[in-house]
Structure formats: C-alpha cells, structure tokens
Amino acid sequence: MLNYENSFLPTVNKRSGWPCLKSMWKWILLGLFTLVCIFLLSNIRNMFMSVQPDQMRVTLEPNMSLQMLTSKLPGSQVLDEKAGLLSVPYGKAAEYIGTASTILGVFRATTVPLEHPVISWRYYAFHALDQARGFLHGDFGKFRTTNKKETPVVKELPKMMLRTLTYFIPGLLLAILLSLLLALAASIWRRIGKIIDGVHVLLVGLPDFFLIVLIQLGAIYATRALGHYVLLVVQVGDRTPFLIPFLTIALIPSVAIYGTLRIAIAREMSQDYVVTAVAKGLTRREVLVSHVLRNVLEDLLTILPKATTLALASMAVAEAICGIFGLGGFIISPVVQSFSSMSVICMALALIAMAFQGFYALLRKKFVVRTREVA
Template identity: 75%
Template sequence: MKSTIRWLLLGVFTLVCIFFLSNIQNAFLSTQPDQIRVTIGPDTSIQRISEQLPGSRVLNEKSGLLAVPYGKAWDYVGKTLTIKGIFRATTVPLEHPVISWRYFGYSVKDQIQGFFHGDFGKFRNPFNRQEVAVIGELPVMLLRTCTYFIPGLLMAIVLSMLMAMLASMWRRLGAVLDGVQALLVGLPDFFLIVLIQLGAIYATKFLGHYVLLIVQVGDKTPFLIPFLTIALIPSVTIYGTMRVAIMRELGQDYVVTAQAKGLTRGELLVAHVLRNVMLDLLSVLPKATTLALASMAVAEAICGISGLGGFIISPALQSVSSMSVICMSLALLAMAFHVLYALLRKKFIVRTGGVVSQ
C-alpha cells in the first residue's frame, strides 16, 4: 500500500512539473502585457473606445495607447476589433524581450482557474486558423497517435527479440547485426526519419504512381513512416539489452549442462534462455517506450500529423493556451505503459532469495 501511494505521489509530482515547464514560454515577454495600441477612424475618439472597454483607460490619445488589465492585452485586442470605427488593434512591443515571473505566475493561475471551470485551453486549427477547444479534439489526437504508436512498439519488441535470438544462434550473423546496431545508435532520430521519407518518395518515383502517404492530408494520416520510425528506433535499444542478457545466460552452468545432454543451441534459447531474460526485457521496455514516444513526436512533426507529439513540436499546430494539457496527456500515456510493465513484472517475474525463477 505504501509503495502504491509513493508511486501515485511521484506521478502527481511529475504531472505538476510538466505543467509548470510547459508554461515556461510565458515567462519570456516581447510585448506589454497591459497595453494595446489602436488606430481609429475620424468618426470616433480614443476616449469613446476606452468607455466601451471596461477596465481600460487612455494612456496617450495621440498615439492611441490604452492601458488594460494586466495579462489581458491579447483579449482586449480581440474585443477592440469588434468595435465600430477601429481600423487596427495590436499589442505594444517591448524594446527588449524580458523575463517576467509575474506574467508566468499570472498565466499559470489563469490556466488553473480555467481547469476548475472546465476550460482546458484552445489551439489554432492549421487549416482554417480558428481556435478549437482542446478537450474535444484530444480523443481524436490520442486515437490517431495510438493507431501507429502501439503497433510500432509491438513490432519493435518482436523484431528486436527475434534479431537478438538469431544473432545468438549464428556468430557471423550476430557480428553483422551488432555492427548495424552500433551504426543506428550513432544516427540521430531526425536523420533516420528523413531517410524513411526519402525511401517512400523514391519508391513512388520508381514505380511511377502513388505508393505512400508522406504527410497528413485532411483526415488521411500517414501510417507507414511513423510506424517504421517507432519500430526502428526503440528496437535498437531493446536489441542491445537483450543481446547482452542472452549472452549472459548462455554462459550459465545450466546451459552447459543442457548442451552436454544433447540440447541444441536453438532449443536452449527457446525453452530456457528466453524465459530467463524476461526480466531484462521488462526492465528495458520503459526506456524503449520513452524513446518510441520521442520518435513518434518527431515523425508526426515531419509528416505534419496532428497527433499528440505533432502538436507539441510542429509549428503548424501552435497552441493558444493548451500546450500544458497536451504535454500532460502525453505524460499520462507514458505512465500508463509504465504501469503496465510494472504489472507484468509483478505477475510473471517471481523473486526467491535473490534468484529469478519461473
């Protein structure tokens, strides 16, 4: 019970930290948070405009400067544009960008109050530039992300386990696979994703007709490119861990005894070694899942996919006020997989006297 409470508190602490870090951009100010500038027509005056905007007052009638409540500059710009006789309304730029912890605290407080009132933020639709409530689009984003994230992660586990088994059965094949793994470890994720995209483009060009969807078009979402990215990058980490674990088991006394009794290397791997390296697999899966999520985010951004990762990275999906909600949703997805791995370890791995047995 104490362990469960401790992990729950750790999860809550992680979400709180993510919430504050995802709002850190609000600490950097390039415009005045409490001033706007308006350009008016000849049929009205700055004083009349101020009277129609509660909480505002005239700072400089000649230059059209208005003081507004702190932190409400962008809100008042939107309100001002709806008033008849206004030609233009903008925020007032600062001479030099500054770090304002006051505005950071204001934005965090404003979001928390919004959460309690059911407002989880909005984002700007990249196609029609309209503000959309994130709570309505979040299930769609999650489903879109999971359609290739879960199959890609499962493929990474199966592929890496198979490659590690084959590398342990044939020495020459193992040397080749170890070399490929060392090469892939040194390559950036971005480079691998671009290579996969280029492969899809050249395949389309070579075959002379449409083969693969490269970027998201409307409701049509690319599958193969993010799927291959998620399957390839975590499998490199899992393969390295499983390769070391299998070689460790092959040096144990029970393996030598089994070989002396006539068991082949393949029979040993499948019947005995595979079961004894499950703890190593379940231990590396949390790290591999985190790598898969990072790769998914980069792949979504490059392919223009409006999923959870693409929302955070892609400039086409700039958040208005919902970045923290998306970041916490992505963290909750990662936590769900970590809980699953913990339950699997508890169910299938039994510790007796410091020795793992099945």
C-alpha cells in the same frame, strides 16, 4: 532431466495489505508530483517576457474607432489613439489580441515589444495560477486555427489521442517483436549476429531526426520511381500518414531493446546451466528458446519503460516533420496560430507514459518471480 530450474522458485509474498496500500499511494503521489512538474515546466516560456504584458497595438479600418473597440473589450482603455495603443488587464494581452482579431473593423492586432527581453517571475506566476484556476473550473485551454476559430482543446484531444495511438501502439509492439527476433537470430547464427550488431552500432550513432528524414525521403523516392502516389508523407486534411511514424516508432526503440536483450542473452549463455544443458545434448537453439528466453524476460521488462519513452519522443518528432495534427505535432502545427493548452498536451503525453509504466509494473509482478537458493 535437467534440474537447474529448481533454483528459480517463487517466494511466498507475506506482505500485508497495509504495505501494499502504502506502496500504491506512494506511486499515486509520485505520479501527481510528475504531473505538477510537467505543468510548471510547460509554462516556463511565460517566464521570458519580450512584449508588454498589459498593452496591445491595433490597426483599424475607417469605420472603427478605438473608443468603439474598447466598448467591445471590457477592461481595455485607450493609451495613445494616434499610435493605436490600448491598455488591457495584466497578463491578458495575448487573450485580448486574439479576441480583437475576431472583431469586424479590426485590421490587425499585435503585441507591443519591450526594448529588452526580461525574465519575469510575476508574469510566469500569473499565467501558471490563471491556468490552474482554469483547470479547476473545467477550462483546459483553447487554440485558434488559421480561420480564427477558437476551439477548446478537450474537444480535439480525443481525436488527437486516437490519431497518435493508431500508429504508436502497433509501432511499439513491432519494436518489441523485431528486437526480440533479431536478438535471438544474432545469438543463434554468429555471422548474421555480426551483421546485425554492425547495423545496431550504426543506428545508435545516428540522430532520431536523421532517421526520420531518411524514412521520409525513401517514401518520396518510392513515389517518384513508381510514377504514382504510394505513401502519404504529410497530413492532408483528414488523411494522416501512417507508415512513416509507424516505422519511426518501431525503429528507434528497437535499437535500445535489441542492445539490452543482446547483452542479457550473452550473459545467460555463459551461465553454468547452459553449459550443462549443451553437454547433455540440447542444441544452442533449444536452450535459447526454451530456457534463456524466459530468463531474460526481466531484462526486457526493465528496458521497456525507457523504450516507451523513446517511442513517445520519436512519435513527437515524426508528427512534427510530417505535419500530423496529433499529440506530438499539435504544438508546432502550422494550423495552430495561438494556444493556451500546451500544459494539457504535455500532461496527456505523460499520462500515456504512466499508463504504460503501470502496465509494465503489472507484467513484472505477474511474470518475474523472486528467486531463492534451495539446498
């Protein structure tokens, strides 16, 4: 019986509770720092100012006057009645335009462009602080759809998250399973391995956007060839495409996972214990399944965080192309006309990534043992 497994013995964890608690607080603070950075970066668009931050231009119907409009917009004043210019509180131009658009008698409300775009730290700081104050008071932003109805983002966030996770989690699980099976098949059968490696090299060189478009075109041509509806290509009402984002999420991360597992298996197959096992009569397949697969578990858990990040990015691109009103497609959805909730959506995506990172850390702690040499 082989005894090479004796060199992989778990060490006793002698750490006290205080270092563990300290490590936990370190990761919590790191997570909070990440969320703050995402919040600041998601507001970076407010640094580049191309319109007047305290003015708006309106076009009114005959039964409405600027004085009547200012009475319905507290804090606004008439600047130029002939040009239809109003002054509003600093940084509130977009908010006042949105409110004015819902008032009867207002035909159009628009911004007043600057002669030259400028970089304004004041405008950026104003919006970031204003949004942070809103978070503290439970206001996480709103968005306005084509019917001019304002909706709090927290009301739609659970629906968007459920819609996204419906194909994100199955797609990620398929990516892990598919890449693992292909890596094993490529290691067992050399000819098949050359073909899979060739396809892997091709997929590595193709942009994610191009792969998603190919999947979408495949769905369209399948529908045309069969003569009737087969696959939903874009979101229509409450009907959401599943197969296209599902395949996208499964395909792109699996490329990274497969490459890592292929290298890890090749590394293990060159180890002395594999040579000994084969010399004692075990087949290559038995060694792979029974021993090598267990020893590449750490490599799999190491690449999974990066693969999950790739899956989230692929999900966002797929939702944008398919017009899905999920976490990734929300920002550029044609349904959304204006919004103040990009930070919330970005932080929601970050929290999903952090949840998976924490899950992978628990798996590493449970299944990956520390090794030591024995006499």
